[in-house]
Amino acid sequence: MADKSAAIRDWLKALAVLCADKGSKEELQVKLKAYVPMLAQEFPVDAFGTASLAAVGRSFTFFPSFAELCTALSPWWKEHRPQRPAITADQPATIRQREIERQCRESWESVTAEQVRAKIRAIRDSWKPAVYGHFLGIALIKYAPHHLGLLPPEWLRERREPADVVALRRSEDAP
Numbered sequence: 001m002a003d004k005s006a007a008i009r010d011w012l013k014a015l016a017v018l019c020a021d022k023g024s025k026e027e028l029q030v031k032l033k034a035y036v037p038m039l040a041q042e043f044p045v046d047a048f049g050t051a052s053l054a055a056v057g058r059s060f061t062f063f064p065s066f067a068e069l070c071t072a073l074s075p076w077w078k079e080h081r082p083q084r085p086a087i088t089a090d091q092p093a094t095i096r097q098r099e100i101e102r103q104c105r106e107s108w109e110s111v112t113a114e115q116v117r118a119k120i121r122a123i124r125d126s127w128k129p130a131v132y133g134h135f136l137g138i139a140l141i142k143y144a145p146h147h148l149g150l151l152p153p154e155w156l157r158e159r160r161e162p163a164d165v166v167a168l169r170r171s172e173d174a175p
Contacts, residue, residue, distance in 0.1 A: 005036050
């Protein structure tokens with residue numbers, strides 16, 4: 001922030017010279033003290049270069065008020081600020097994601113009904129069958145919907161559905 005403040009302060013001093021300001025050094029110091037933090041909030045440091053100094057300096061024959069300064073600098077900055085780079089569709093992360101999606105899709109293409117049944121049996125014997133079963137259901141919906149009929153219906157239930165109230169009451173009543 002100190003570098004930004006120094007750049008703005010130097011820019012304002014140069015503007016005072018360009019405008020042939022007749023005010024005292026003390027008056028200029030008071031204005032600088034007030035203007036610098038306000039301008040730092042309004043504009044990025046890139047707005048305070050020689051091109052903006054020339055453009056704003058042409059607008060005044062006196063040192064401007066804060067409002068007049070912003071009125072002159074704002075349109076110049078809006079027209080001359082650097083353009084943000086556009087996001088390209090084929091950035092490395094996007095390319096990698098597409099490759100992962102392709103690999104997943106291809107790995108599911110050759111899955112047989114017997115392999116799905118074996119996975120269901122393994123999940124039923126696992127530590128959290130409802131959770132793992134739900135994840136298998138999501139994968140089948142996305143990559144192998146023709147095997148959805150093999151899944152137990154409770155694994156296809158939407159996980160955002162409200163909890164089973166009867167089951168909650170029973171667990172609260174238990175000692």
